[in-house]
Amino acid sequence: MEFKDLGLSEGILKAVEEIGYKEPTPIQAQAIPAIQMCRDVLGLAQTGTGKTAAFTIPMIDALAGGRAKARMPRSLILSPTRELAAQISENFVKYGKYHSQLSMALIVGGTSMDEQVRNLERGVDVLIATPGRLLDLFERGKILLADIKILVIDEADRMMDMGFIPDLEKIVSLLPPMRQTLFFSATMPGPIKKLADKYLSNPKTITVSPPSSTSANVEQYLVNVTHPRAKTATFIKLYEQEDVKNAFVFCNRKRDIDEVCRFIKSRHISCAALHGDMEQDERTAALNKFKAAEVQVLVCSDVAARGLDIQGMSHVFNWDVPFNSEDYVHRIGRTGRAGAKGRAFTMVLPSDEKALGNIHKLIGKKIDVLETAGATPTEAPVPAPSVQQKARHHNRDQKQNHRHRRAPEDLDDQVDVNNGSFGNDIPSFLQKK
Ligand code: ADP
Ligand code: MG
Secondary structure, eight states: OOGGGGTOOHHHHHHHHHHTOOSOOHHHHHHHHHHHTTOOEEEEOOTTSOHHHHHHHHHHHHHHHSOSSOSSOOEEEEOSSHHHHHHHHHHHHHHTTTOTTOOEEEEOTTSOHHHHHHHHHTOOSEEEEOHHHHHHHHHTTOOOOTTOOEEEEETHHHHTSTTTHHHHHHHHHTSOSSSEEEEEESOOOHHHHHHHHHHOSSOEEEESSSTTOOOTTEEEEEEEOSSGGGHHHHHHHHHHHSOOSOEEEEOSOHHHHHHHHHHHHHTTOOEEEEOTTSOHHHHHHHHHHHHTTSOSEEEEOGGGTSSOOOTTOOEEEESSOOSSHHHHHHHHTTSSOTTOOEEEEEEEOGGGHHHHHHHHHHHTSOOEEOOOTTOOOOOOOOOOOOHHHHHHHHHHHHHHHTSOOSSOSSGGGTHHHHTTOOOTTOOGGGOOO
């Protein structure tokens, strides 16, 4: 199958050729015709297999066929994180290079509303949004959703998760019932799939590989550690053993990220942090530095686990075993994308047995344990935050508590809560009021 067999416009064919795509990926080959036939689609395919183009390309052609620069947006793409929304909008521009009559607005929180409002007032065809800001602007009367003909929910299972569902329900209730709805993800837990059926009408379900399977391009290993304090030394040992070009290091708790990042820096590895307690301009700066290879490591929360596509990422390290098994699939899926190879290492404590068992069940196989030479690493504790750093955390938390939001704006606003990781051991300066 070639792109030209898919009945796409000349503009799309030219754009994908210039980008260098030789042929459609399996999810593209199957989803594009279904979308062209105006079917609702539930598209499930592994991480890094081109799901974005699978929905964006036929959308561009469909919108180009209608009246461009309409007063009201005609399509809406929802994403669980701001960074992913921004990335989808970049893809939209890339694939739509020869459809310059189509306009788009990126509607995400943490950035100025004024510019987004000005953009909306000029008239846009496509909204690419995180739920919180979209609803904010709707409630201020700045967005009309009554003409949305196509709704795409990327990372759909995440978007139907507890934290997001009230916002999602609200948004869907504002859309016309006669529309095309497209859901995409690499994972779709059973109960959430049931929920998806509520939003989809007679959908074509496309399952390219077993749902929640991990990409064969990612070599995965577990590394047993006996105590949390042994993680620092184990990580450094692994890092030195591996030929790391660049890597994401995932932590379960936002509060650990800055400390792990400080520790990694102390070992002369360039490093930045990315999590939802940072201001959006800091988040964007950290990700940009990583993309520009100015830092080699990004220590992040699950806000970076979904959708981000960074070419040539060589490694993913899980500082912690994720609480949700699906997060494992998405975290390690940041490497081994678009046919490239990647390696993923997960540090495992004895207390992680249950979570690990759930991951094995989900991905349908057992991950190999890496037997490191000369095993037991010496314990090197993570440096404790200084008084100033503690004060900064406190101020940041106070600010967060006064933001008066009804619901989380993007994924990281709820991660710790959803994961139930707020135990009794939370330092008081981190406790939510
Ligand atoms: P997913 O959403 O499935 O995780 P993305 O849409 O982010 O994957 O795409 C992953 C990578 O694959 C991107 O870098 C994208 O440019 C690339 N890609 C998409 N479609 C093709 C194709 N047909 N041929 C080659 N590379 C592709
Ligand atoms: Mg994606």
